[in-house]
Amino acid sequence: MTYRTPPDAAHPYLRAASAGIRHHTRALTPPNATPPRPGDRLHLDVLHAHLTALLQFLNLLAENTRPPHPSAGRHLATAHTRLWQATSEVHSAFHLLPSTTVAEAEANACHPEQLPEGPPVLTICQRHLTAGHAVRRKTTPTDLGSHTTACVR
Numbered sequence: 554m555t556y557r558t559p560p561d562a563a564h565p566y567l568r569a570a571s572a573g574i575r576h577h578t579r580a581l582t583p584p585n586a587t588p589p590r591p592g593d594r595l596h597l598d599v600l601h602a603h604l605t606a607l608l609q610f611l612n613l614l615a616e617n618t619r620p621p622h623p624s625a626g627r628h629l630a631t632a633h634t635r636l637w638q639a640t641s642e643v644h645s646a647f648h649l650l651p652s653t654t655v656a657e658a659e660a661n662a663c664h665p666e667q668l669p670e671g672p673p674v675l676t677i678c679q680r681h682l683t684a685g686h687a688v689r690r691k692t693t694p695t696d697l698g699s700h701t702t703a704c705v706r
Contacts, residue, residue: 597647604640605684
């Protein structure tokens with residue numbers, strides 16, 4: 554006897570993550586009367602965390618798919634590389650945005666001694682370095698450098 558999950562109940566956590574992304578997209582898209590809100594460091598930090606989790610998931614999918622279906626596995630590996638490039642760009646954008654104001658910083662006072670991973674501004678860098686190490690073990694520098702960035706500093 555085999556048990557099949559109904560399609561509408563399959564992968565509830567992935568559906569919830571997608572719903573969360575859609576919610577934040579709508580939150581950043583105001584009604585016509587108000588000007589759009591620019592992205593901030595907090596949104597980029599959370600987005601970076603989401604992208605690095607997707608990197609791990611996509612890597613696992615590619616590794617598990619490649620032996621029985623080599624062509625599909627190669628496409629997933631390519632998607633993994635492109636997702637890494639997007640993650641890297643989000644990390645760069647995070648550092649180009651201004652940090653919070655003094656009033657916001659005092660209201661959200663950071664107590665690094667209370668955070669096992671250290672201050673929040675370093676968390677994105679630690680996460681990025683960890684993800685980058687895993688990506689570089691499986692890809693070549695040529696694969697990683699095949700994108701262009703219109704970077705104006």
